[in-house]
Amino acid sequence: MHKLTIIIVLTFLICFKGISAQSNKLTKCSLTKILDQKEKQYESLCIEMSKAQWNYYSDGKTDQLPVAKKRLNKFLNDKDFTSLILESYSLRKTLDNKILARRLELWRNVLIGAKVNFSEEIVELQTVLENHLVNTEEQKSVSPASLKELTLELIKLRNKKAKEAGYNNYVEMMLEITGLGKESFDKLVNSLEQLSNEKYLELVKQYKVKSNVKVFTFGDARKMFVKYYQASLIPKIPTEIRDSLIIETFSNIGLDFSSLPISIKQRNMEGAIQGQGIAVKIPKDFRIVTDNDVSFCDLLHEYGHAIHRTNFKGSSPLLKGYEWCTGNVNNSFAEGIGDLFSNITKSAAWLLKYSNLTKEEVDQNNSLIDEYKAVYIRFQIITFLLEYELYYNPDKDILDIQNELVKKYLLVEEPVKRTMNIATPLIVSYPIYAHNYLIADIVSNYIHNELLRKYGIRYTFNKDMVHYIIETYIAEGEYQSTEKLKIIIDDLEEYITKN
Ligand SMILES: [Zn+2]
Numbered sequence: 486m487h488k489l490t491i492i493i494v495l496t497f498l499i500c501f502k503g504i505s506a507q508s509n510k511l512t513k514c515s516l517t518k519i520l521d522q523k524e525k526q527y528e529s530l531c532i533e534m535s536k537a538q539w540n541y542y543s544d545g546k547t548d549q550l551p552v553a554k555k556r557l558n559k560f561l562n563d564k565d566f567t568s569l570i571l572e573s574y575s576l577r578k579t580l581d582n583k584i585l586a587r588r589l590e591l592w593r594n595v596l597i598g599a600k601v602n603f604s605e606e607i608v609e610l611q612t613v614l615e616n617h618l619v620n621t622e623e624q625k626s627v628s629p630a631s632l633k634e635l636t637l638e639l640i641k642l643r644n645k646k647a648k649e650a651g652y653n654n655y656v657e658m659m660l661e662i663t664g665l666g667k668e669s670f671d672k673l674v675n676s677l678e679q680l681s682n683e684k685y686l687e688l689v690k691q692y693k694v695k696s697n698v699k700v701f702t703f704g705d706a707r708k709m710f711v712k713y714y715q716a717s718l719i720p721k722i723p724t725e726i727r728d729s730l731i732i733e734t735f736s737n738i739g740l741d742f743s744s745l746p747i748s749i750k751q752r753n754m755e756g757a758i759q760g761q762g763i764a765v766k767i768p769k770d771f772r773i774v775t776d777n778d779v780s781f782c783d784l785l786h787e788y789g790h791a792i793h794r795t796n797f798k799g800s801s802p803l804l805k806g807y808e809w810c811t812g813n814v815n816n817s818f819a820e821g822i823g824d825l826f827s828n829i830t831k832s833a834a835w836l837l838k839y840s841n842l843t844k845e846e847v848d849q850n851n852s853l854i855d856e857y858k859a860v861y862i863r864f865q866i867i868t869f870l871l872e873y874e875l876y877y878n879p880d881k882d883i884l885d886i887q888n889e890l891v892k893k894y895l896l897v898e899e900p901v902k903r904t905m906n907i908a909t910p911l912i913v914s915y916p917i918y919a920h921n922y923l924i925a926d927i928v929s930n931y932i933h934n935e936l937l938r939k940y941g942i943r944y945t946f947n948k949d950m951v952h953y954i955i956e957t958y959i960a961e962g963e964y965q966s967t968e969k970l971k972i973i974i975d976d977l978e979e980y981i982t983k984n
Pocket residue numbers: 786790820823
């Protein structure tokens with residue numbers, strides 16, 4: 486009965502929206518066929534975009550980007566196709582074909598994302614700001630106050646466009662189309678806050694006594710965070726052994742490095758970006774560009790992305806996970822797979838074999854990480870909430886937002902005095918993305934604990950490991966990313982207690 490409804494709706498749409506010219510043959514047209522054809526076109530436009538992005542990141546050449554963006558935008562700005570997807574989307578839960586249902590969900594996300602993020606006004610203002618941020622000459626010509634104003638203008642514009650697309654604001658739209666949703670996001674932040682509360686209170690109490698501090702400041706909280714950060718850093722790997730150690734690290738888990746279709750380039754990268762992995766053509770062409778000083782862990786993280794995308798075994802181009810349109814990829818899960826591979830270096834067995842740390846030192850670092858995890862979680866939360874609150878309250882004083890958050894999450898007892906800079910590449914170019922890094926840590930932690938239980942303490946030396954990861958988390962691409970993520974974030978207890 487449900488299937489019948491879908492056929493009727495689709496036939497209606499196809500007939501009246503002109504997707505096929507011959508109405509007498511329309512009943513034979515299946516949604517799958519339409520999507521197959523659309524996805525082929527979508528993929529070739531994504532590949533064009535990937536190549537343009539690669540030229541930008543690897544060589545600084547921007548000339549191909551505008552055309553690639555324009556073509557992708559034009560393709561996605563198709564009213565008939567959007568109507569078809571929105572109508573079919575509402576019936577997706579009645580479909581027996583779960584892959585088709587997921588494709589509808591992703592198509593809907595991509596089309597909404599494109600409508601907002603590719604809208605002319607947003608692209609124009611964002612480009613102006615990006616030019617100011619990357620071009621040092623232009624930077625001199627604009628005052629920090631005007632940059633702040635322009636960023637606030639962009640934030641308001643994004644809210645306006647999100648409202649036009651049917652959402653309360655831009656944060657809610659971005660959270661929904663990237664797979665998490667506002668409700669799950671809020672629930673996650675609350676759970677993390679509550680689960681880390683007791684430990685954090687105790688740490689602040691201890692710190693105040695130990696450091697003879699009466700009024701706990703943001704600077705004090707930062708000192709506690711540094712403890713976590715230092716304990717989680719692995720000793721520096723000498724550049725001359727870096728490549729051979731990567732090959733060996735992968736070989737230990739059963740991955741033949743030479744079989745991966747990956748090319749890598751090194752250059753002096755500007756700003757905070759250490760590396761950029763680009764899936765040019767999935768699954769056969771992945772390229773990585775890194776800064777000359779890239780850390781071993783950051784490099785492994787990019788290889789993690791490469792393993793993720795080059796082991797896709799499905800056929801739908803949309804499920805491959807091209808990253809150029811918001812909504813196509815569950816970013817929290819994707820960053821989690823990156824971290825899953827970089828965190829191999831945090832396992833005790835790996836550290837004991839490849840670093841000069843003794844067992845006592847490894848144990849000591851691990852207990853420090855456990856001890857200060859609550860601090861790490863709360864710093865991550867305020868990092869992304871500072872940005873997201875700007876969308877909820879674009880007219881509010883930024884310093885007030887900062888102070889409310891540091892008081893609530895870091896228990897800071899004295900207001901901070903310096904207003905944060907909001908004209909940053911993260912806020913301008915990667916909006917509503919920062920929470921993905923905290924969730925990535927949760928995803929990686931969850932899978933590491935699962936592997937530890939499955940293969941024992943030397944799991945990072947088990948040759949079946951990569952096969953298990955590929956089959957369980959990677960091969961189906963974006964088909965299961967959101968479903969897997971939901972299972973993982975519903976099970977936080979272990980994340981708080983066991984690193
Ligand atoms: Zn990443």
